[in-house]
Amino acid sequence: MIAGYNTISMGTGRKEFNPRKERPGLEHYIKEAGEGTIRQIGGGEHVDEGVVGNFMASRFNKQAHLGAFLGMIDPSLRLKPATRVEGACASGGLALVTGIKSALAGSAEVVLALGVEVQNTVKAIYGADILAGAGWFQRRKEGHAYFFPGQFSDRAGVYFEKYGRDKSRKAFARWYRNAVENARLCPTAQEFENKTADLEVLALTEPNPKSFTDHLNVFDCSKVSDGASAIAIVTEEGLNRCGVALKDAVEVVGIGHATDDLTALPADPTRLDTVAHAVKIALESAGITASDLATVETHDCFTIAGILGVEAIGLAPQGKGADFVLDGHTARDGKIPFNTTGGLIGWGHPTGATGVHQAVTIWEQFTGKAGDAQISIPADRPYGLTINMGGDDRTVVAIVYKKTV
Amino acid sequence: MEYTERLSNVSVLGAAGKMGSGILLLSALEVADQMLKPENKDKHFVVNAVDVTSSALPGLMKYIRAQVLKAAEKKTVLLRKLYAGRKDLIENSDIIGAYIEDVMGIIRPGIRIEAAYESTLIFEAVSENAGLKTRLFNQINENNPNKPWFFTNTSSVPIGGLDKEAGLDGRILGFHFYNPPAVQKLVELITTPSNSNGMKEFALQLAKNMRKVVVPSNDIAGFIGNGHFMRDALYGINQATVLSSDMPLHEAIYAINRISQDYLMRPMGIFQLIDYVGVDVVRFIMNVMNPYMADENLHSPLLDQLFEVGVKGGQFADGSQKDGFLKYEKGKPVAVYSPEKGAYIPVSDFANSVDTWLGTLPESVLSWKNLVKAPNKEMLAAKAFSDLKTFQEKGAAMAVQYARHSREIGMKLVSDGVAVTAEDVNTVLLTGFFHAYGPINDFVV
Numbered sequence: 001m002i003a004g005y006n007t008i009s010m011g012t013g014r015k016e017f018n019p020r021k022e023r024p025g026l027e028h029y030i031k032e033a034g035e036g037t038i039r040q041i042g043g044g045e046h047v048d049e050g051v052v053g054n055f056m057a058s059r060f061n062k063q064a065h066l067g068a069f070l071g072m073i074d075p076s077l078r079l080k081p082a083t084r085v086e087g088a089c090a091s092g093g094l095a096l097v098t099g100i101k102s103a104l105a106g107s108a109e110v111v112l113a114l115g116v117e118v119q120n121t122v123k124a125i126y127g128a129d130i131l132a133g134a135g136w137f138q139r140r141k142e143g144h145a146y147f148f149p150g151q152f153s154d155r156a157g158v159y160f161e162k163y164g165r166d167k168s169r170k171a172f173a174r175w176y177r178n179a180v181e182n183a184r185l186c187p188t189a190q191e192f193e194n195k196t197a198d199l200e201v202l203a204l205t206e207p208n209p210k211s212f213t214d215h216l217n218v219f220d221c222s223k224v225s226d227g228a229s230a231i232a233i234v235t236e237e238g239l240n241r242c243g244v245a246l247k248d249a250v251e252v253v254g255i256g257h258a259t260d261d262l263t264a265l266p267a268d269p270t271r272l273d274t275v276a277h278a279v280k281i282a283l284e285s286a287g288i289t290a291s292d293l294a295t296v297e298t299h300d301c302f303t304i305a306g307i308l309g310v311e312a313i314g315l316a317p318q319g320k321g322a323d324f325v326l327d328g329h330t331a332r333d334g335k336i337p338f339n340t341t342g343g344l345i346g347w348g349h350p351t352g353a354t355g356v357h358q359a360v361t362i363w364e365q366f367t368g369k370a371g372d373a374q375i376s377i378p379a380d381r382p383y384g385l386t387i388n389m390g391g392d393d394r395t396v397v398a399i400v401y402k403k404t405v
Numbered sequence: 406m407e408y409t410e411r412l413s414n415v416s417v418l419g420a421a422g423k424m425g426s427g428i429l430l431l432s433a434l435e436v437a438d439q440m441l442k443p444e445n446k447d448k449h450f451v452v453n454a455v456d457v458t459s460s461a462l463p464g465l466m467k468y469i470r471a472q473v474l475k476a477a478e479k480k481t482v483l484l485r486k487l488y489a490g491r492k493d494l495i496e497n498s499d500i501i502g503a504y505i506e507d508v509m510g511i512i513r514p515g516i517r518i519e520a521a522y523e524s525t526l527i528f529e530a531v532s533e534n535a536g537l538k539t540r541l542f543n544q545i546n547e548n549n550p551n552k553p554w555f556f557t558n559t560s561s562v563p564i565g566g567l568d569k570e571a572g573l574d575g576r577i578l579g580f581h582f583y584n585p586p587a588v589q590k591l592v593e594l595i596t597t598p599s600n601s602n603g604m605k606e607f608a609l610q611l612a613k614n615m616r617k618v619v620v621p622s623n624d625i626a627g628f629i630g631n632g633h634f635m636r637d638a639l640y641g642i643n644q645a646t647v648l649s650s651d652m653p654l655h656e657a658i659y660a661i662n663r664i665s666q667d668y669l670m671r672p673m674g675i676f677q678l679i680d681y682v683g684v685d686v687v688r689f690i691m692n693v694m695n696p697y698m699a700d701e702n703l704h705s706p707l708l709d710q711l712f713e714v715g716v717k718g719g720q721f722a723d724g725s726q727k728d729g730f731l732k733y734e735k736g737k738p739v740a741v742y743s744p745e746k747g748a749y750i751p752v753s754d755f756a757n758s759v760d761t762w763l764g765t766l767p768e769s770v771l772s773w774k775n776l777v778k779a780p781n782k783e784m785l786a787a788k789a790f791s792d793l794k795t796f797q798e799k800g801a802a803m804a805v806q807y808a809r810h811s812r813e814i815g816m817k818l819v820s821d822g823v824a825v826t827a828e829d830v831n832t833v834l835l836t837g838f839f840h841a842y843g844p845i846n847d848f849v850v
Binding site: 123125126128129132137140141144145146209210211212 | 478479481482483484485492495496497498501
């Protein structure tokens with residue numbers, strides 16, 4: 001993959017966000033991200049195919065038919081084949097998988113994969129209804145006003161019972177702090193200008209079931225965001241055609257794509273089984289183990305999802321994810337930095353864009369383009385992992401990347 | 406009659422007014438809360454929104470609907486539980502919509518007082534005119550078989566007098582909201598010896614359900630809020646008059662306004678506050694209270710003068726400030742009225758010279774905005790006054806006098822038996838007037 005680009009992750013965390021003023025819409029984000037990538041590959045004429053990942057523009061923006069926006073990005077993209085794919089919050093990951101398949105099948109040498117979501121068009125209480133569409137609608141009625149926070153709050157509640165509330169909440173607070181500290185190094189992140197002095201104390205605010213969920217507070221949740229990310233998926237021939245050097249590319253060496261029954265409840269609320277399955281396939285297909293990974297971009301839609309993700313990867317045994325985080329292993333100076341530009345909690349979660357944003361972050365880290373957020377990749381662990389999860393562990397795209405030089 | 410039954414038929418008189426519309430909203434929400442309880446599902450609830458201004462009623466209903474929507478969006482977690490049994494209501498938007506319809510369905514707007522003939526509880530928020538109030542109470546009482554309770558929003562007229570004149574047998578108390586009722590937490594509860602215990606308990610329960618802070622006041626004209634404000638306003642006006650021997654009256658007004666705001670660290674200067682409430686309203690309330698004052702003359706010729714030339718203050722329909730003692734641009738004072746010239750003089754013409762005359766302020770004197778959000782406000786205010794007391798400047802000296810006088814007004818409210826405690830006086834000024842520190846304290850002496 002080459003030529004990654006992120007727009008700003010716009011939302012209440014950014015100081016330029018003004019709920020009372022008109023804000024840029026879908027078209028703006030699609031164009032900015034698309035242009036950002038094609039500029040780096042010598043122009044849209046080098047693109048063979050486009051894929052747009054987006055979750056619910058049909059409700060947030062009353063807009064469907066998103067593949068047809070490709071030609072708007074640049075005239076050179078008109079008439080090229082384009083699709084829109086959807087898998088809830090894994091829509092971005094599905095855009096990547098779709099592009100990768102075209103490249104592997106030989107039907108494209110250069111695929112423009114773009115993820116986008118513009119969600120601040122509605123108040124959070126109504127956004128919650130729209131986001132609930134990532135779950136099974138037949139369960140909406142019994143769900144919380146804030147449906148997905150409610151789902152993950154329930155998971156957190158069981159985790160608290162099994163492994164201890166105090167330690168778990170401390171781990172959530174640490175996760176939040178890591179997320180914001182990383183975001184402060186990334187100018188496009190929603191929490192880039194977060195000035196809170198004591199992040200962990202703030203994140204330890206007691207949950208308030210009267211106005212939000214039983215076990216999670218707002219700091220445990222990813223930010224509602226408007227944003228887009230784009231990247232080009234290329235074969236070797238595509239790489240040459242675009243005139244991009246190998247050192248400016250990151251290699252895709254493993255993929256795990258798994259989808260489970262939307263109507264089924266988790267077998268164990270303290271496990272992300274679909275994530276575990278997809279990661280296992282991805283690592284196996286890459287011929288590596290979790291201990292070979294230098295860094296991970298995981299799907300921390302909620303702090304609990306971050307903790308459970310650590311366990312699903314196999315970095316910590318079940319129930320020990322909280323300890324792993326509290327021991328500092330996932331911090332930027334830890335042995336395996338997670339979400340180095342903030343992840344979903346610190347950078348933001350424009351739902352359809354996140355999967356692509358994760359790929360862009362790995363690409364930045366592995367090609368030395370991460371600016372102030374740059375981490376060093378150890379020579380003996382030149383691998384990165386992205387985990388993009390749709391809904392409550394129902395669609396998962398896990399990808400393993402390798403540093404090229 | 407128990408609590409829910411007492412709320413089965415409520416009327417709000419003067420429902421389209423500034424205060425009445427807020428009272429209507431709060432009572433409709435409270436009645437709806439009762440109605441939505443499963444045990445009340447077969448009961449019938451009505452809230453009559455009565456106002457003689459027919460043309461204001463559509464706007465009133467629009468306002469109420471918009472406010473109910475806001476309230477619903479804030480309490481959706483609770484609403485989902487209340488509507489759990491409704492299988493057809495699935496998304497938050499469905500439930501919020503149903504709630505709004507249920508609340509609006511309780512409210513009946515109309516212009517006829519006869520709507521209150523069936524009420525069990527009546528809120529009154531018509532103009533501050535004792536004769537009008539007693540006429541309405543009397544008419545309703547003569548035609549209502551329920552022995553209804555009357556909760557009046559009067560800010561100055563003694564309840565006992567209304568009770569006697571209207572023949573209500575103690576079935577009236579003062580339930581005085583602050584502006585705007587939907588937001589302001591304070592309610593002054595004015596009871597008389599003739600009120601039943603049940604009535605007082607109901608009032609306290611109602612205030613609690615409305616999430617209000619209740620301060621009890623005895624039945625003396627002006628109660629606590631206006632008891633302090635009217636005297637404080639008169640003091641400010643009189644100080645400006647005294648100061649006008651040193652500078653033109655309009656400059657003196659500016660000076661006293663600055664002292665009462667910047668030096669006393671209040672949200673507004675006294676003249677801006679008079680404009681906010683309304684020059685006409687302040688004059689009116691003083692006139693209502695004055696007959697009851699034994700040894701004070703609560704009257705200002707300057708207020709009469711402004712009133713007579715039509716300088717009234719108050720607000721436009723959109724909430725923006727009308728010109729009064731001060732002229733406003735985008736809500737900020739830019740000129741001061743000169744009664745001598747009958748015109749507004751721009752502040753920029755004289756601010757420098759008056760500010761110089763007043764002198765500088767100690768650094769410890771903070772803006773109200775910064776003081777009110779500090780966790781240790783009392784300590785900071787004490788430090789500011791300690792410095793003001795020793796500062797050798799005219800403004801500082803006048804500020805200390807002003808604050809001492811405000812304290813005396815407060816203490817007199819206690820010694821006159823209007824307020825039960827000094828804390829109650831302070832609570833009124835803190836919650837009703839947004840002061841950062843109560844007038845009765847030990848650091849201004």
